[in-house]
Amino acid sequence: MLDYKLLAALAAVVEQGGFERAANILGLSQSAVSQRVKLLEARIGQPVLVRATPPAPTEIGRRLLNHVQQVRLLERDLTRQVPALDDAVPERLRLAINADSLATWWPSAVSGFCTHQNVLLELVVEDQEVGLKRMRAGEVAGCVCAAERPVAGANSVALGAMPYLAVASPAFMARCFFDGINETLLPQAPAVVFGEDDQLQHRYLAELGITGSFAYHLCPSSEGFVRLLESGLGWGMVPELQVRDELAQGKLVELIPGRAIHVPLYWHYWRNGGRLLIGLTQHLRREAQAALVPL
Amino acid sequence: MLDYKLLAALAAVVEQGGFERAANILGLSQSAVSQRVKLLEARIGQPVLVRATPPAPTEIGRRLLNHVQQVRLLERDLTRQVPALDDAVPERLRLAINADSLATWWPSAVSGFCTHQNVLLELVVEDQEVGLKRMRAGEVAGCVCAAERPVAGANSVALGAMPYLAVASPAFMARCFFDGINETLLPQAPAVVFGEDDQLQHRYLAELGITGSFAYHLCPSSEGFVRLLESGLGWGMVPELQVRDELAQGKLVELIPGRAIHVPLYWHYWRNGGRLLIGLTQHLRREAQAALVPL
Numbered sequence: 001m002l003d004y005k006l007l008a009a010l011a012a013v014v015e016q017g018g019f020e021r022a023a024n025i026l027g028l029s030q031s032a033v034s035q036r037v038k039l040l041e042a043r044i045g046q047p048v049l050v051r052a053t054p055p056a057p058t059e060i061g062r063r064l065l066n067h068v069q070q071v072r073l074l075e076r077d078l079t080r081q082v083p084a085l086d087d088a089v090p091e092r093l094r095l096a097i098n099a100d101s102l103a104t105w106w107p108s109a110v111s112g113f114c115t116h117q118n119v120l121l122e123l124v125v126e127d128q129e130v131g132l133k134r135m136r137a138g139e140v141a142g143c144v145c146a147a148e149r150p151v152a153g154a155n156s157v158a159l160g161a162m163p164y165l166a167v168a169s170p171a172f173m174a175r176c177f178f179d180g181i182n183e184t185l186l187p188q189a190p191a192v193v194f195g196e197d198d199q200l201q202h203r204y205l206a207e208l209g210i211t212g213s214f215a216y217h218l219c220p221s222s223e224g225f226v227r228l229l230e231s232g233l234g235w236g237m238v239p240e241l242q243v244r245d246e247l248a249q250g251k252l253v254e255l256i257p258g259r260a261i262h263v264p265l266y267w268h269y270w271r272n273g274g275r276l277l278i279g280l281t282q283h284l285r286r287e288a289q290a291a292l293v294p295l
Numbered sequence: 296m297l298d299y300k301l302l303a304a305l306a307a308v309v310e311q312g313g314f315e316r317a318a319n320i321l322g323l324s325q326s327a328v329s330q331r332v333k334l335l336e337a338r339i340g341q342p343v344l345v346r347a348t349p350p351a352p353t354e355i356g357r358r359l360l361n362h363v364q365q366v367r368l369l370e371r372d373l374t375r376q377v378p379a380l381d382d383a384v385p386e387r388l389r390l391a392i393n394a395d396s397l398a399t400w401w402p403s404a405v406s407g408f409c410t411h412q413n414v415l416l417e418l419v420v421e422d423q424e425v426g427l428k429r430m431r432a433g434e435v436a437g438c439v440c441a442a443e444r445p446v447a448g449a450n451s452v453a454l455g456a457m458p459y460l461a462v463a464s465p466a467f468m469a470r471c472f473f474d475g476i477n478e479t480l481l482p483q484a485p486a487v488v489f490g491e492d493d494q495l496q497h498r499y500l501a502e503l504g505i506t507g508s509f510a511y512h513l514c515p516s517s518e519g520f521v522r523l524l525e526s527g528l529g530w531g532m533v534p535e536l537q538v539r540d541e542l543a544q545g546k547l548v549e550l551i552p553g554r555a556i557h558v559p560l561y562w563h564y565w566r567n568g569g570r571l572l573i574g575l576t577q578h579l580r581r582e583a584q585a586a587l588v589p590l
Contacts, residue, residue, distance in 0.1 A: 021491065052347030102519030111526035114512075115470075120485060121512040121528070123519070175410075190415060196316065217409075217416040223518035224397030224418070231406035233416070 003043075004071070009036035010048055010061065011068045015094070015139060017054035040064075057137060065138025066153060066270075073141065073274035091276065094122040096131040096143040099194070100162065101265065103222035104241040106144070109287035113280060127197045135268055141277060142269040154268050157285060160292025161262040166204050166255040167243060168235035173253060175232070181255055187214040192228050192236035195220045200237035203261055226252075237261060241291070264295050298338075299366070304331035305343055305356060306363045310389070310434060312349035335359075352432060360433025361448060361565075368436060368569040386571065389417040391426040391438040394489070395457065396560065398517035399536040400586035401439070408578045412571065422492045430563055436572060437564040449563050452580060455587025456557040461499050461550040462538060463530035468548060470527070476550055482509040487523050487531035490515045495532040498556055521547075532556060536586070559590055 012022035013033065023030040041047055048061035057065055093114075097106055102125060114121055124134060131145035135154055150156040168176075176189035186208065191201045193216045205214060217234050219225050226243060229236050230251050240260065246252040267284050269277045307317035308328065318325040336343055343356035352360055388409075392401055397420060409416055419429055426440035430449055445451040463471075471484035481503065486496045488511045500509060512529055514520050521538060524531050525546050535555065541547040562579050564572045 016491070050347065052345060053351060056348060097519075099516055099519070102514070102516045103522065107519060107522035107526040107528065111523065111528040114528060120510055121514070123512070123514045123516070125516050125519070196311070215415055217418070219397070219416070219418045221394055221397045221418070221420050221518075222516065224392075224394070224402060224420070227398065227402035228406065231402040233402065233406040233409060 002067075003040070004068075006036045006040040006043075007064055007068050009033050010040060010057070011065055011138075013037060013049065013055050014057050014061070014065060014137070019055070062137050067138075069138050069141055070153075070270055070272045073270065073277060074272065091118065092120045092122055093142075093276070093280075094124065094140045096124045096126045096134040096140045096145070098127060098131060098144055098146070098265075099125050099220075099222045100239045100242065101144050104162075104239050105288070105291035109284060109291065110280075113283045117276065117279070119276070127195055132268065141273055142267065142280070144265055144267055146263055146265060148264070148266050150268050153271055155271050156266045156268045157281060158295050159265045159267050159284065159288035161264050161295050163240045163260040163262050163293055164200055164237040165240050165243070165247075165260055166201075166235060166237055167229060167247070167252040168255060169230055169232040170250065170253055172229075172232040172235065173255075176235075177255075183208070183210055186210055187212060189215075190234040191216040192219050192225055192234040193217070194222075194225060200261060200263070204237055204259075207261075262293065265292065297362075298335070299363075301331045301335040301338075302359055302363050304328050305335060305352070306360055306433075308332060308344065308350050309352050309356070309360060309432070314350070357432050362433070364433050364436055365448070365565055365567045368565065368572060369567065386413065387415045387417055388437075388571070388575075389419065389435045391419045391421045391429040391435045391440070393422060393426060393439055393441070393560075394420050394515075394517045395534050395537065396439050399457070399534050400583070404579060404582035404586065405575075408575060412574070414571070422490055427563065436568055437562065437575070439560055439562055441558055441560060443559070443561050445563050448566055450566050451561045451563045452576060453590050454560045454562050454579065454583035456559050456590050458535045458555040458557050458588055459495055459532040460535050460538070460542075460555055461496075461530060461532050462524060462542070462547040463550060464525055464527040465545065465548055467524075467527040467530065468550075471530075472550075478503070478505055481505055482507060484510075485529040486511040487514050487520055487529040488512070489517075489520060495556060495558070499532055499554075502556075557588065560587065 012026050013019055016022045016025055019030050019033050023033045026033060037049060044060065046060050047058050048064060050056045050058060102123065124140060126134060131143045132147050132151060134140045135143045136151045148156055177185050179185060186205060187210055191214060193201055195218065201216065219228055225236060226238055228234065230246065235255055243252055267281060269281055307321050308314055311317045311320055314325050314328050318328045321328060332344060339355065341355050342353050343359060345351045345353060397418065419435055421429060426438045427442050427446060429435045430438045431446045443451055472480055474480055481500060482505055486509060488496055490513065496511065514523055520531060521533055523529065525541060530550055538547055562576060564576055
């Protein structure tokens with residue numbers, strides 16, 4: 001068998017983002033954690049960690065982390081069958097979620113499941129385009145993202161699509177689109193973009209035949225994004241689910257009513273992740289059906 | 296004079312989080328950007344970048360970035376005096392903001408200023424305890440955070456305090472505090488914590504004499520945090536500004552009515568940052584007075 005003391009040290013360093021925090025969580029000294037990682041590297045004959053801030057796993061380190069993640073989930077199943085093994089500590093489940101899901105349908109979809117199963121969530125917020133990197137790195141057990149193709153060892157299931165609308169405040173519309181929504185005014189009106197990976201505004205403009213550059217603010221926060229639109233700073237693409245009230249109250253209006261971009265969402269989970277992940281997967285499929293649009 | 300071509304390459308790599316994106320934004324090939332950074336290192340005789348993902352500045356790199364940031368702001372003042380220099384491109388202002396400010400008072404406080412001054416915001420969301428790291432690294436021109444002490448070369452002004460309340464859903468209260476809020480039930484009821492740096496829940500418990508460990512979910516998103524509380528997953532500390540409606544509607548209730556923790560907020564900005572930062576500073580002080588509680 002592998003030496004799981006060493007693997008657990010590696011996992012803690014990557015998950016906690018440093019040796020000091022890893023030592024805290026393992027109840028060890030920092031040098032003990034460092035020794036364990038070095039010993040692991042000596043046994044394998046290759047480095048498992050890039051010593052950066054935060055430390056990142058090497059290719060071989062990633063494979064080890066995937067393995068640890070799966071062993072942990074299997075252990076959980078075992079303690080269900082052999083309750084004496086259970087130390088009654090709630091299970092921690094580390095998942096990567098795109099910010100817009102977390103701001104809309106996700107909380108009510110998972111809350112009951114976690115309470116019932118005695119699971120503590122450790123959420124990592126990732127742009128929907130990049131969440132899979134966390135799966136590949138073995139840092140999370142599951143992931144909600146826009147990519148369909150699962151990483152090796154994982155499955156993906158379609159959850160549904162989130163419709164995004166282009167919206168702005170009435171004051172912004174009057175100021176920037178005084179002459180209507182047209183090809184001259186659209187690229188001049190500042191947009192709000194979630195991050196450099198967020199291509200939704202680009203797609204919206206491209207579908208209207210506008211492909212050049214445009215002015216934009218960057219705001220990597222779902223809630224801040226909507227508040228900036230409301231305060232008249234720019235226009236932007238937001239989940240219809242998130243701005244229903246603002247649209248009904250007239251605080252935000254659609255640039256072109258009825259024009260939406262549908263972003264597909266997939267749930268990725270480790271294939272050998274045990275009963276808990278299978279249960280969560282069934283639960284999420286059911287809940288997503290009520291909140292999202294069929295793909 | 297320093298070779299600003301080389302410094303601009305370093306700044307782009309750090310600000311964009313990689314050589315490929317830096318090359319895109321500079322309109323250069325990736326190898327040209329890499330050459331410029333290497334040339335800079337050869338001239339200085341020391342490394343300026345740690346080649347990690349994302350690349351991080353070394354100590355000397357940080358000092359160079361601070362310098363670039365300040366030169367950029369001074370250039371802006373110059374183009375106001377010599378308008379022929381101005382290429383009429385809106386100014387980009389990179390600022391670090393704590394997530395809860397961004398979700399509450401910040402958008403309406405800055406929107407008018409940015410529109411009037413033709414400024415495009417590039418916001419970086421940082422926990423209030425760690426936003427200053429971005430100032431020190433020279434990656435941002437200003438920062439809203441809970442620390443008062445400015446970094447070298449910067450000033451800080453007090454904006455006011457944000458009151459945080461401990462809240463949960465009525466269903467959670469009934470389930471976890473069936474016997475009232477007491478020292479036995481409080482540590483057993485799962486909390487929601489923003490991130491490992493978020494000590495507000497710990498402080499709330501400590502002020503009630505509870506100092507041991509407690510169960511918690513991790514959710515690094517302001518909006519997701521409130522939605523998780525609403526869905527009954529746990530209790531947590533949220534800005535009173537953010538949950539006024541939910542409290543009025545009875546979707547959330549206070550654990551102990553009237554018990555708040557006040558988090559101070561300070562605005563940090565480069566001392567030689569030019570007129571734009573001085574104007575923004577005056578504007579923020581005025582706006583914060585209306586939204587926050589006096590310190």
